[in-house]
Amino acid sequence: MKHFLKTSYFTTILSFVLFSLTVFQSCDDEPVDPIIIVDSDNDGIPDSQDNCPSISNPNQADTDNDGIGDSCDTTNDNDGDNDGIQDDVDNCPLIPNPDQLDDDGDGIGNACQNNPDLTPLFPCENGMAGPYPCDNYDLMGHIPIDVLGEPGAEGNDSWGWTDPTTGKEYALVASTQGTAFVDVTDPTNPLLLGRLASANPGNGGNIWRDVKVYSNHAFIVSEASNHGMQVFDLTRLRNVANPPEAFTPDFHYTGFGRAHNIVINENSGYAYIVGGSRNTTYAGGPIFLNIQNPLNPIEEGGISGYSHDAQVITYNGPDADYAGSEILVGSNENEVAIIDVSDKSNPQIISTIDYDNIGYTHQGWFTENLNYFILGDETDEQGFGNNTRTIVFDFTDLDNPIFHMDYFGPTLAIDHNGYVKGNIYYLSNYRAGVRFIDISGLNSSVMNEVGYFDTYPSSDSASFNGAWNVYPYFPSGNIIVSDIEGGLFIIRQSN
Structure with a gap:
């Protein structure tokens, strides 16, 4: 009955408006021009008011208040705390610290830490x-895994998002069942805001799910069959009335089926889908997706040859031959491949390199000066009986990469994902938890462990349990660890 009354009310009002317009036109011989509202990017903001009319940005974020939305701002003049240091190089972007003091060299300014x-x-x-x-x-x-996911879920990958408008920090934690979104701004009181179920829940859970972030959106892939890519607008996390909510995606891309991983170059606005089916066009090699409009991904090519994981950057390192090029470094099971993907229609392999005692070339990350690439081999500990091994390559000449050194950790545990921030290499080390390794002495082939947090206390053996991923990039100094059996851990360097 209420629905009928509401419908009748609006029908009456609409009829009155149409009648009024008709009378107005009949009393005036001149035709009435229609009002046309242009919204080129379909984000709900008219072009006349939109601070970025070509790229969807319904939140209208403008960190540096220059009138150009963050999604369109290519002038690289974002300085959220107005301390004279651009956000992309500021070691504490939300708290003014023009001195950039960082006593422990971990890439987090003293003001934040x-x-x-x-x-x-x-x-x-x-x-x-x-x-x-x-x-x-x-x-x-x-937060335990059975709270983040359904009963029986197992944790896997994770990533983080810092809201450019509010400064709040959020953990994005994947599991066999889907993706959980957690407000970790107050790390001692994390709040589960909601969950996004897998794109194909009828096919059951899958241990491989990966998530990355670009332009305030999460992009999620899985090795579950026909999963495709879910896109979720992270600004929705600002207004969650009754957590935990059951979220739905804002877009579901089905141009590919399953994928092991997604890699994003936030500078260019391209995503790279890796580890897909070997029976498709690119045989599991990187697929190039233009995600500059996050809700309208466009495939622009790919390169054949299976890639398990990758890092893609806009290059500004020591090799002047490739200045400004978009460089993909693929960890491709039995070698590392360096590829120029600037021209999406014609990617060029620059070079490849292998190393001794290959188990499974899994994942790697550049040092911040781009002189070195730090690689993890996922199965050499099991296959050769060595302690956790980290392999370092000299990438100062991309055409001629060379082996630089091996670093062996203190346990037998398998290494998984590793990332660099400042002079610290953050390594998720399965049963040995997460390890913190000082790489300031790499030029002299020196690496030293300076801390750890063991999320799997019962054993440090070479088995696939424990810490899957670590995310160290929150401005606050909070670090999140996703653990297969343990769920989400939020840790922080001791004062």
Whole structure:
């Protein structure tokens, strides 16, 4: 009955408006011109008011208040805290720190890191943070996997998003069942805001799911058959009325089926889908997707040859021959491949390199000066009996990469994903948890472990349990770890 009354009311009003317009026109012999509202990017903001009319940006974020939306701003003049340091190089972008002091060299400015008001859930004392072995890192907060996902779920990949408008920090935690979104701004009181179910829940769970972020959107792929890519507008996390909510995607891209991983170059606005089916056009090689409009991905090519994982950057390193080029470094099972993907219709292999005792060439990351590439081999610990091994290549000449050194950790555990921030290499090390390795001495072939947090206390053996991924890029200094059995851990360097 209420629905009928509401419909009748609006029908009456509409009839009155149409009648009024008809009378107005009949009283005036001149025709009435229609009002045309142009919204080129279909984001709900008229072009006349849109600070980025060519790329969808319904939140109208404009970090540097220059009238150009962040999605369109290519002038690289974002300085959110107005301290004279651009956000892309500021080691504490939300708190003014023009001196950029960073006493421990971890890439996080003192202004962000030294926060005495934060009381850990379990401080690291005498080698333990509650039930977890540790060195120099406290446990701030924890959400078990059976809270993040359905009963029986297992954790896998993770990533993070810092809201450019509010400064809040969010963990994006994948599992066999889907993706959970957690507000970790207060790390000791993390809040599960909601979950996005897998694109094909009828096919059951899948242990391989990956998520990355671009332009305030999450992009999610999985090795579940016919999963495609889910796109989720992260600005929706600002207004969650009754957490945890059951989210739906804002867009579902079905131009490919399954994929192991997604890689995004945030400078160019391209996503690279890797680890897909070997029976498709590119045989599991990178697929190039233009995601500059996140809700309208466009495929622009690819390169054949299976790639398990990759990093893609806009190159500004020591090899002047490739200045400004878009460079993909693929970890391709039995070698590392360096590829120029600037021209999406004609990618060019620059060089490849292998190394001794190859198990499975899994994943790697550039140092910040782009002189070195740090690689993890996922199965050499099992196949050759060595301790955790990290391989470092000299990439100062992309045409002629050379082996630089091996680093062996203190345990037998398998290494998984590793990332660089400042002078620290952050390594998710399965049963040995997450390890923190000082790489400031790489020029002299020196790497030293300076801390760890063990999310899997019962064993450090070479088995596939424990820490899957670590995300160290929050401005606050909070670090998130996704663990297969343990769920989400939020840790922080001890004061």
